[in-house]
Amino acid sequence: MKKLFKINHTSYLIATALTISAVSITACSETEVKAVDRVEEAEALARVKSLESQAAAIKKDMASNPSTKLTVSMPDESTIPDDEFGAAVRRGLQIANHTYKELPDNVGNQLNCTSCHLGNGSEAYAAPWNGMPGIYPIYRSRGGRVNSIQERINGCFERSMNGKALDLGSDDMNAMVSYMSWLSQDLPYGVSPEGRGFVKIDKNLEPNTDNGKKLFAEKCSVCHGENGEGQYNDDSSYVYPAVAG
Ligand code: HEC
Numbered sequence: 001m002k003k004l005f006k007i008n009h010t011s012y013l014i015a016t017a018l019t020i021s022a023v024s025i026t027a028c029s030e031t032e033v034k035a036v037d038r039v040e041e042a043e044a045l046a047r048v049k050s051l052e053s054q055a056a057a058i059k060k061d062m063a064s065n066p067s068t069k070l071t072v073s074m075p076d077e078s079t080i081p082d083d084e085f086g087a088a089v090r091r092g093l094q095i096a097n098h099t100y101k102e103l104p105d106n107v108g109n110q111l112n113c114t115s116c117h118l119g120n121g122s123e124a125y126a127a128p129w130n131g132m133p134g135i136y137p138i139y140r141s142r143g144g145r146v147n148s149i150q151e152r153i154n155g156c157f158e159r160s161m162n163g164k165a166l167d168l169g170s171d172d173m174n175a176m177v178s179y180m181s182w183l184s185q186d187l188p189y190g191v192s193p194e195g196r197g198f199v200k201i202d203k204n205l206e207p208n209t210d211n212g213k214k215l216f217a218e219k220c221s222v223c224h225g226e227n228g229e230g231q232y233n234d235d236s237s238y239v240y241p242a243v244a245g
């Protein structure tokens with residue numbers, strides 16, 4: 001399995017290199033290719049290669065030493081660059097925290113991404129997004145095919161948010177991916193961090209909906225509403241967010 005992954009990856013790199021040189025050759029016959037473009041391409045490829053070997057070393061280390069952990073946290077916002085990419089990162093962060101307000105056509109309930117992906121989508125065990133752009137595309141048994149990060153995001157729009165998919169190439173989709181990419185700056189490419197996904201549910205516990213209902217009425221409904229519907233202001237910002245929907 002591991003070996004196969006490696007071979008596929010190597011051939012992917014070779015294919016990428018070939019594609020890039022093919023593009024350069026075509027371009028060469030028509031216009032002059034700037035030497036600086038070639039240098040940038042070579043640098044980009046070298047960077048992918050070094051990230052991959054870094055990831056391979058960490059994977060090996062993790063296998064032999066389970067205490068090697070990669071933690072997630074939100075990088076300092078001052079590291080968001082002051083350019084077009086930075087503007088996309090900021091837009092992605094804005095969408096994550098105000099999804100139903102920013103994208104009313106795509107959200108069918110009153111949830112934000114961060115209603116579930118806590119702490120700006122960067123909290124361990126609350127399905128953090130750190131590292132995701134280096135982990136996707138991956139095969140998912142739901143649907144039985146390889147999913148891109150954009151498709152995975154749309155999975156949450158369609159199911160978790162009871163809404164509609166965003167256009168895969170839209171500015172807002174690119175903003176969300178840019179934000180996730182910025183969140184991932186301290187993680188190696190292709191390695192799942194500690195705290196990916198949610199806390200595992202203890203399957204030995206017997207679910208008890210009657211007890212849950214009682215506890216919710218006693219401790220939660222005063223703010224979140226009798227049926228978890230939350231309380232909203234006229235401008236549709238929340239006083240207490242919905243926890244159901
Ligand atoms: C109602 C809760 C909920 C909301 C709202 C929600 N998600 Fe999710 N999301 C989930 C769950 C549950 C998973 C699966 C986590 C797992 O695999 O353990 C998930 C997984 C993901 C993943 C993949 C994480 C991984 O580790 O592979 C991404 C990316 C993601 N969501 C993005 C989004 C974005 C962007 C939004 C807002 C547009 C959003 N989600 C809104 C519940 C939600």
Ligand code: HEC
Nearest residue numbers: 112114115116216219220221222223224239240241242243
């Ligand atoms: C005193 C009011 C209050 C009580 C009581 C309360 N909550 Fe909350 N809860 C809030 C507020 C306010 C937020 C939003 C925090 C934020 O914006 O970061 C919140 C957020 C949440 C969220 C995250 C959802 C989101 O959209 O951010 C969940 C889940 C949640 N509460 C569940 C519960 C449960 C379960 C209980 C009972 C055990 C409970 N809460 C009791 C006020 C309350």
